[in-house]
Amino acid sequence: MYKGFSLSFAVAFALGMFIQTSVLAQPAYAETAADNYKLYCVQCHGLAGVGKGINAPFLAVQPRNHKSSKDMGELSDANVFKAIKSGGVSVGKSTQMPPFGGILTDAEITEVVKHLRGMCKCEGKK
Known part of the structure; x- marks a missing residue:
């Protein structure tokens, strides 16, 4: 009886360690800038990026249209980076644009700007 129990315990322990190691090996952040955009931006800016996300109707200031080359072309990469990292208020825009500097690394924000x-x-x- 103990031999069967020991074998079952050993298999369960090994499986548990494998699963735990696999979970711990997963990155705590999205793999790509597109994934981060989907996680953090689409609620307001929409899947298409035109500022028509699910939260947009409830915002006092409509979210920026990220597909507009006219509007986005007027902004420097540094300005866009700062808005993402420190929120809209940091660049003189809406307080409803939250800061993501506590969530995304500088490298991830740089990749979102490129996206x-x-x-x-x-x-x-x-």
């Missing part, structure tokens, strides 16, 4: 440039098919002011 936004791809969405608008534009470069920012230098």
